[in-house]
Every structure is written in C-alpha cells, then in structure tokens.
Amino acid sequence: MTTSSAAPGGGSGSPIALSLFDRVSDYAEALETGTADIGKPLTDATPIVVFCQNFFAQLFQNVLNAPIRSIDARAKEQAATIRQQKSDDASAPLRRLLAVFEELCDEWQDVRGLSYVWYRHRALDEFHATLLPDLFEAITSWANAVDHQDLAQRSALAEAAYKKGLMALSARLAKA
Amino acid sequence: MVPDAFKWARPAPVLYTVAEFDLLLASGASFLAHVLREGRILFDRHGAMRSAFAAQAQTPLDLEPELTFQLGRLHSFEDTSQFNGEFLFCLAHLYAIGKAIVMIVLEKRGRPEYNKDRAFRALARRYPQLRHDIQRVAELKPFYLQVARGREARFPFSHRHAGDKVPAVISAIRNIATAS
Numbered sequence: 187m188t189t190s191s192a193a194p195g196g197g198s199g200s201p202i203a204l205s206l207f208d209r210v211s212d213y214a215e216a217l218e219t220g221t222a223d224i225g226k227p228l229t230d231a232t233p234i235v236v237f238c239q240n241f242f243a244q245l246f247q248n249v250l251n252a253p254i255r256s257i258d259a260r261a262k263e264q265a266a267t268i269r270q271q272k273s274d275d276a277s278a279p280l281r282r283l284l285a286v287f288e289e290l291c292d293e294w295q296d297v298r299g300l301s302y303v304w305y306r307h308r309a310l311d312e313f314h315a316t317l318l319p320d321l322f323e324a325i326t327s328w329a330n331a332v333d334h335q336d337l338a339q340r341s342a343l344a345e346a347a348y349k350k351g352l353m354a355l356s357a358r359l360a361k362a
Numbered sequence: 363m364v365p366d367a368f369k370w371a372r373p374a375p376v377l378y379t380v381a382e383f384d385l386l387l388a389s390g391a392s393f394l395a396h397v398l399r400e401g402r403i404l405f406d407r408h409g410a411m412r413s414a415f416a417a418q419a420q421t422p423l424d425l426e427p428e429l430t431f432q433l434g435r436l437h438s439f440e441d442t443s444q445f446n447g448e449f450l451f452c453l454a455h456l457y458a459i460g461k462a463i464v465m466i467v468l469e470k471r472g473r474p475e476y477n478k479d480r481a482f483r484a485l486a487r488r489y490p491q492l493r494h495d496i497q498r499v500a501e502l503k504p505f506y507l508q509v510a511r512g513r514e515a516r517f518p519f520s521h522r523h524a525g526d527k528v529p530a531v532i533s534a535i536r537n538i539a540t541a542s
Contacts, residue, residue, distance in 0.1 A: 201446075202446065203443055203444045203445065203446035205441055205443045205444040206444040206445075206446070208441065208444065209438060209444065212437075212438070229435075230435070230455045230458050230459070231435035231436075231438045231439070231455050231458075231459065232438075233438050236438045236439070236451070236452075236455070239451040240444065240445055240446075240448070240451055240452070243448045243450060243451055244445075244446045244448055247448050248446065248448075253448075255450060255508050255509065255512075256508070256509050256510075256512055258512060260512065
C-alpha cells in the first residue's frame with residue numbers, strides 16, 4: 187500500500203496523479219480477460235468509475251480551483267459556467283475536456299444503473315464506445331497544451347490499453 | 363413512475379426481466395434475502411413469483427462470493443497516491459463497501475438488518491471487540507451522502523489530504539469481514 191504525497195501528481199508536478207491511470211489499465215485488463223461486463227451498470231468501485239470520478243475531482247480542484255462533490259446536474263452547471271468563461275483560443279483543449287465532463291454528467295446515472303432500466307444499455311454503449319475514447323483524447327490534447335508531457339503520455343497509453351481491451355471484448359463477443 | 367406520495371422515501375425502482383430475476387434467485391445474494399424477507403408481491407398474474415419465493419425460502423444463501431467480491435473492490439483504493447490529496451470519492455466508496463460487508467456479516471450470523479445505521483449498531487453490539495473498526499467505517503457516512511445523494515452534511519474530518527485515514531479504514535473493513 188502506498189501513501190499519498192502532498193505534492194500534486196504524487197510528486198510528478200502533474201495536477202492529476204499519474205498512478206490514477208492504473209485504474210484504466212485495470213479496467214482494460216478486465217475487458218480483455220472477460221471479467222468486466224459492459225452490458226451491466228458499473229458499480230461503485232469499478233476501476234473506470236474510480237478513474238472518472240477522481241480524474242475530474244483532481245482537475246476541478248487542482249486546475250480550476252473549483253472543487254466538485256459529485257458527478258451530477260449541479261457539477262455540469264459548474265463546468266458549463268467555467269467553460270463559457272474560458273473563451274480564449276489557448277483554453278480550447280480545456281473547454282473540450284469540460285464538454286466531455288458535461289456529457290458524462292448527463293450519462294452518469296444511467297452508466298451507474300441509478301435510473302430507469304430502459305436507458306441503461308444505450309448509455310452503457312455510448313459510455314464505452316464514444317465517451318471514454320473522447321475523454322482520453324481530450325485529456326491527452328489538454329495535457330500536451332499545458333505541457334504536462336508525463337500526463338499526456340500516460341493518457342495516450344491508457345487510451346491504447348483501453349481500446350485493446352475493448353477490441354478483445356468485441357472479438358470474444360463476435361465468436362460467441 | 364413513482365407516485366408523489368412516496369417520493370420522500372427516495373425509492374429506487376429496479377426492473378428485472380424474468381431471466382434476470384431467475385439469475386438473482388440463483389445467485390443466493392444477500393439482496394435476495396432482503397427481497398424474500400421484506401418484499402411484498404403486489405401483482406403476480408400466473409403465480410410465478412409466489413412459487414419462486416416459496417422455493418427460494420428453502421434454499422440456503424451463499425454469501426461467500428458476495429463477501430469476496432466486496433473485499434476485492436478494496437483493491438481500487440489501496441494506492442492512495444492516485445487520489446492526489448483529494449479523497450472525497452474514495453471515502454464515499456469505502457463507506458459503501460464497509461456498509462455492504464456489515465450487512466453481509468449480519469446476514470451470515472442470522473441477524474439481518476437492512477437499515478444502514480442500525481446495521482452498524484447491531485454489529486457493534488454483537489462484536490464489541492470490533493467497535494473501533496465499525497466506528498471508523500460508520501463515521502464516513504457524510505462523505506457517502508454527499509457523493510451518492512448530493513446531501514450536505516458535516517464531515518468528521520476534511521477529505522483533503524486524508525490519505526493517512528484510508529489504510530486504516532481498509533484495514534477496519536477487512537477486520538469486520540473476518541467476523542463472519
């Protein structure tokens with residue numbers, strides 16, 4: 187068990203802890219080995235849930251200085267307000283990241299299985315096929331723009347691992 | 363879908379197909395015990411639900427896989443460096459896992475309790491030697507309420523830089539699980 191460093195990024199200087207991306211690797215491996223079921227809502231401690239919540243918690247706390255306390259309509263409003271205020275060209279990658287967060291807020295209840303069942307499958311499909319790849323791309327793009335190369339590299343690796351896991355899952359489903 | 367008169371209770375409607383409900387029946391999960399013990403059948407055109415409930419009442423629960431599953435979820439929270447000093451979501455999840463394990467332990471001891479606060483108190487009475495561990499998990503409830511319900515509550519400590527608390531909570535949850 188490791189302990190937290192007081193320095194953002196666990197001492198790497200990154201506003202987002204690089205070790206958080208290990209949760210994406212965990213989820214990618216679960217997809218690849220078949221221990222994750224993307225047809226079922228994601229539970230509290232599913233690694234990708236831990237990643238999404240804590241990535242944005244750290245982004246809002248350490249980059250935007252506007253902490254969030256959940257992923258919901260209130261947090262979406264907060265993100266939209268910040269996005270509208272960041273209107274300069276240099277903030278374009280951050281605006282894209284915030285737009286993905288707003289979409290995540292819309293889908294979160296369904297992805298987590300907290301709302302009515304008839305939305306679940308569409309939301310889960312969108313989450314896995316569209317939203318997560320968009321999120322990794324947006325993180326990489328933003329990290330490059332703010333010159334956090336370690337973070338950009340870690341995000342790109344996470345995206346590759348995730349896509350590999352998803353492809354393995356698709357291949358397995360196609361065979362079945 | 364939920365009548366206004368019941369909205370104060372924050373009900374969470376969950377829909378199961380017959381096939382999904384059969385899977386639940388086969389799982390032997392603690393949620394099934396809750397359904398069988400406190401559930402009321404309101405409409406059952408062909409009597410299938412009544413038959414399934416009656417058959418299931420004779421079948422012992424298999425709670426070990428559920429306990430193992432809950433303990434496995436702790437893995438995602440062991441590396442505290444990943445939280446970068448921001449532990450709100452982590453503490454909320456640890457409460458949820460701890461609560462689930464408390465309820466499983468009570469179910470295994472034949473003393474089921476489905477109310478969160480009463481469950482923690484019941485387990486502390488049954489296992490006084492675990493009182494400190496149980497309290498360590500129970501005190502995280504405000505973090506859970508904030509994240510899961512959006513309910514503002516006074517936190518027992520700041521979730522910022524609370525990394526030193528997490529290993530102790532995880533250890534407490536594992537201790538509670540051994541009581542089963």
